[in-house]
Amino acid sequence: MQALSLGLLVVSGGRALALDEGLQGSKLLGTAGAVNIEGSGGGGLVPWAFIGGYGSDDEVAATVSASMTSVDDFGLRTTGLLVGFHNRLELSLAKQWLRVDPLALTITQHVVGAKLRLSGDVVYGTMPQFSAGLQYKRNTEATIPYALGADDNAGVDVYLAASKVWLNALLGRNLALSATARYTEANQGGLLGFGAVGERPQLVGEASLAIFLNRYWAMGVEYRQKPDNLAGVREHDWRDVFIGWFPSKSVSIVTAYTDLGSVAGQKQQEGLYLSVHLNTGNLK
Amino acid sequence: MALLISLSGGFGLLGGCATQTPIMHSGTSASQPVEDELFQALGGLEGIENIADQFLYRLADNDKVVHFWRNSNIERFRTQFVSHLCDLSGGPCVYEGDTMEAVHRGMDIRQSHFNSVAETLVLAMEDLHVPTAAINGLIARLAPLHDAVRSQLEN
Numbered sequence: 175m176q177a178l179s180l181g182l183l184v185v186s187g188g189r190a191l192a193l194d195e196g197l198q199g200s201k202l203l204g205t206a207g208a209v210n211i212e213g214s215g216g217g218g219l220v221p222w223a224f225i226g227g228y229g230s231d232d233e234v235a236a237t238v239s240a241s242m243t244s245v246d247d248f249g250l251r252t253t254g255l256l257v258g259f260h261n262r263l264e265l266s267l268a269k270q271w272l273r274v275d276p277l278a279l280t281i282t283q284h285v286v287g288a289k290l291r292l293s294g295d296v297v298y299g300t301m302p303q304f305s306a307g308l309q310y311k312r313n314t315e316a317t318i319p320y321a322l323g324a325d326d327n328a329g330v331d332v333y334l335a336a337s338k339v340w341l342n343a344l345l346g347r348n349l350a351l352s353a354t355a356r357y358t359e360a361n362q363g364g365l366l367g368f369g370a371v372g373e374r375p376q377l378v379g380e381a382s383l384a385i386f387l388n389r390y391w392a393m394g395v396e397y398r399q400k401p402d403n404l405a406g407v408r409e410h411d412w413r414d415v416f417i418g419w420f421p422s423k424s425v426s427i428v429t430a431y432t433d434l435g436s437v438a439g440q441k442q443q444e445g446l447y448l449s450v451h452l453n454t455g456n457l458k
Numbered sequence: 459m460a461l462l463i464s465l466s467g468g469f470g471l472l473g474g475c476a477t478q479t480p481i482m483h484s485g486t487s488a489s490q491p492v493e494d495e496l497f498q499a500l501g502g503l504e505g506i507e508n509i510a511d512q513f514l515y516r517l518a519d520n521d522k523v524v525h526f527w528r529n530s531n532i533e534r535f536r537t538q539f540v541s542h543l544c545d546l547s548g549g550p551c552v553y554e555g556d557t558m559e560a561v562h563r564g565m566d567i568r569q570s571h572f573n574s575v576a577e578t579l580v581l582a583m584e585d586l587h588v589p590t591a592a593i594n595g596l597i598a599r600l601a602p603l604h605d606a607v608r609s610q611l612e613n
Contacts, residue, residue: 200571200574200577202520202573204578231568231569231570232568232570261569297601298569298572298601298604301547341598341601342591342595342597344466346590346591346594347590347591387578388528389590399491
């Protein structure tokens, strides 16, 4: 049922946002990337240095996104709104709902994000694009995080990301590589709270690799290292294999097979991820 | 099409404004088989001429950037554009038009304009069923011109 309504959203959204070439954002198709589960422009799991939306250096553009991840004992739904200003600044809002099947309850979290492009460009020049970002997260269901030993129900992740698209890099195909260093104390991205007694924030590494098969299709892999703060419940790194479809600048869909490892004592959480992005044209 | 005909004399975003015609070498393609590969994949000189024509048709409808050609001599632009693409793709031409800096001086070209023109060229090649690898190959050789084309503010 959720898949059906997502499908309808895509069709109606795609039509509503079908724009004349002149009104579209000017970034090249696919180079707006996707939106990660925390609402930042990136892949599915990892924020990239890309500024979200199709707005180029003298444009402003927004992206609305929705995703769902269904693994063995959990379901995560997210919605997000981001606005990219002049390919320089990205501001984002996201809400996450984690359905915990064994306990029949839902944990919700709000994420407010900001990302600033520091230097370089994703497509042009030899240097990668470097961006610095932060994500302020507030978990509104603190009972479970505290019960598991978390210190806090809110926290801030700070990250530095480097991304580059190499044109004609491999067998005549374009390649995108992104690496992110994140300073965080979030447990399972904050859904299980922040920190724990005796634990300090840590620096973790994240990376994505994508190959564009043509202008409309990309596939790739992602890896996201995580802290392991909570004594009672092991936390593993996240990874996924994804396929992205960019039929137009108005809409894109990413689907992935994702492996979240152990989550809140439930082992081997694997399953499907699906996200839909609707992009505006130039709003300026 | 009417718009294209109304354009005359001046600048072009990717081509030059000098009046030389492409210089054709003889026998270079046989001695440079590897560099020549992209040129062949684009359909040789005839393929590149078709790409240039399709690009100009699409450009006429691209409201974001078409004004940069308002005072251009389109015939001359086409000649220089073909010469430039032929040269960049490893074909038997030498682009002898003005530098990208000189051509775009005073035009205040933003990245959004560069992207938009690149996209119009990609769409033109897709119209003509140019293989993905050849499209990517040509765009990869045009992308390094970005810094020279962009924001040449001084006249």
